[in-house]
Amino acid sequence: MSSGTPSSDAARSPDHALAALYGLAIGDALGMPTQLMSRQSIAEQYGSITWFEPAAANHPLAAGMAAASVTDDTEQALLLARLLVEGGGHIEAATFARELVRWEDSMRARGSLDLLGPSTKRAVDAVVDGESVNESGRYGTTNGAAMRVTPIGIAVSTTDLAALVDRVVESCLVSHNTGVAIAGASAVAAAVSAGIDGADLRTMIDTAIAAASLGARRGFWVAAADIGARIRLAVELAEPTDPERSLTRIYELVGTSLASQESVPAAFGILATFPDDPWNAVRAAASLGGDSDTVAAMAGAIGGAVHGADAYPAGARDLIARVNHLDLEAIVDDLLALRAASA
Secondary structure: OOOOOOOOOOOOOHHHHHHHHHHHHHHHHHHHHHOOOOHHHHHHHHOOOOOOOOOOOOOOOOOOOOOOOOOHHHHHHHHHHHHHHHOOOOOOHHHHHHHHHHHHHHHHHOOOOOOOOHHHHHHHHHHHOOOOHHHHOOOOOEOHHHHOOHHHHHHOOHHHHHHHHHHHHHHHOOOOOEHHHHHHHHHHHHHHHHHHOOOOHHHHHHHHHHHHHHHOOOOEOOOOOOHHHHHHHHHHHOOOOOHHHHHHHHHHHHOOOOEHHHHHHHHHHHHHHOOOOHHHHHHHHHHOOOOHHHHHHHHHHHHHHHHHHHHOOHHHHHHHHHHHOOOHHHHHHHHHHHHHHOO
């Protein structure tokens, strides 16, 4: 990985922003059938994930989902994007809580088992029962905030990193108002934003670590490993010349669970394993096990932001848009308008 500064030609490039949202959805859909599985079980059932697969009929969350279907990662990110645009670049926590309840109700109506995650469910129920949004997210430590934060990275530049983290905190308040969750979400948002601003992989990682450090000081303190330090560890473990060894070390030493301090650093480590190939990175993330849809979604978003339009095959983008009825171009236009307005 080389060092570098953002390129003025690449800065705020619409195709990098669009690739971030497509990468999120592509990674999510690749990991959809393998979420909650062990790496060994994935190898036995699929070998490795090289294209979109349907979920097994007995899958505890994704049973019955067709190949290339996205999960809550993408759906909540698009919900966040809509609220961000409607709020002129800000997220109102109580409104977000109500919209998450409506989203979960719609998922049940569609027969889905992939509903709100544990931190978000607990917090949203508390808000519905009358608890203050300033308290509801105090126990949220999972990656639920990081999985949906990509729109903030598109809408807010890294030129003012503190302002970006402020927007991340708004999105975390209702369900993930802890230092570790905010740090994880800040790292992902900053990585996406840095890519859109023209950063290469090394600069993007440094920016993400700086944002994680700022985010860790926000919200309620919980005992957890430091996100920035764990990202640096995951990147140091990456061996591009030996991807299999690299992925094994990330799986065993970093982890791929829904804990923010595992899955967020793992996404960065996988990207560092495939520094010039985000498509192989998301396929590897989907094959690694654990919370594979979320790890692949985060890696996909960051990889798309850094590498731009050519990050993922046109066939994958077209299939994702068709199967899930997505109009990501219009969403990106609205988010980039927010970015331009705040410049």
